[in-house]
Amino acid sequence: MGPLNVVGGHVALDLVNTVEPRVPGGTVGTDHLGTPDDLARWAVRGALLDDEEAERVRRAWTDGDGGARAHAATLEIREATYAVLLTQLGAADGANAALDVLVGHWRRAMGRSTLSFASTDDRLRVGTDPELVVPDRLAHAAVALLRTLDVRQLKACPLDEGGCGWLFLDRSRNGSRRWCSMGDCGTRAKSRRLTERRRGARSGVPQSS
Numbered sequence: 001m002g003p004l005n006v007v008g009g010h011v012a013l014d015l016v017n018t019v020e021p022r023v024p025g026g027t028v029g030t031d032h033l034g035t036p037d038d039l040a041r042w043a044v045r046g047a048l049l050d051d052e053e054a055e056r057v058r059r060a061w062t063d064g065d066g067g068a069r070a071h072a073a074t075l076e077i078r079e080a081t082y083a084v085l086l087t088q089l090g091a092a093d094g095a096n097a098a099l100d101v102l103v104g105h106w107r108r109a110m111g112r113s114t115l116s117f118a119s120t121d122d123r124l125r126v127g128t129d130p131e132l133v134v135p136d137r138l139a140h141a142a143v144a145l146l147r148t149l150d151v152r153q154l155k156a157c158p159l160d161e162g163g164c165g166w167l168f169l170d171r172s173r174n175g176s177r178r179w180c181s182m183g184d185c186g187t188r189a190k191s192r193r194l195t196e197r198r199r200g201a202r203s204g205v206p207q208s209s
């Protein structure tokens with residue numbers, strides 16, 4: 001599996017985008033968070049954990065089923081966040097049930113949370129039980145995103161045009177960003193349109209563009 005691109009513009013969106021393609025109604029695509037190990041690696045790469053915290057998390061996860069619990073909680077938060085965000089994009093179903101799941105995780109995370117200065121700099125970081133610090137921080141992040149989201153900026157890479165369905169914040173001034181990243185889906189869609197046009201030209205069938 002190649003490296004996972006990070007395009008969302010917010011860690012909660014990058015969490016949603018760990019399934020590829022991202023299709024409403026279930027995780028049918030490649031899941032980049034298939035195991036607790038995948039999750040630990042992703043959390044470090046996305047700066048959700050610093051190296052020292054990652055070490056503590058790994059230690060906590062080697063005992064019993066800590067890793068499995070954190071992994072399961074993370075996937076619940078991910079799918080609930082996705083379902084709630086879809087309603088912001090106009091989908092009608094499932095928002096309340098998903099919101100209940102997310103709020104449940106967020107409240108439990110709050111109950112365990114502390115605030116302290118990080119060892120690497122002077123920034124405050126949310127700490128919790130090392131076993132659950134990853135899902136807890138993600139629950140905080142997801143709620144923070146939903147509370148402050150400018151829905152006009154929220155977009156999905158267009159599945160019906162060959163995109164991947166990933167969610168991202170379009171922060172361009174004129175709101176013109178269409179693809180998760182022009183280097184991936186945008187370029188693929190463009191070359192596909194070109195091929196279709198050439199094929200059409202050869203067969204003499206006029207193509208609409």
Ligand SMILES: [Zn+2]
Nearest residue numbers: 157164180185
């Ligand atoms: Zn895409």
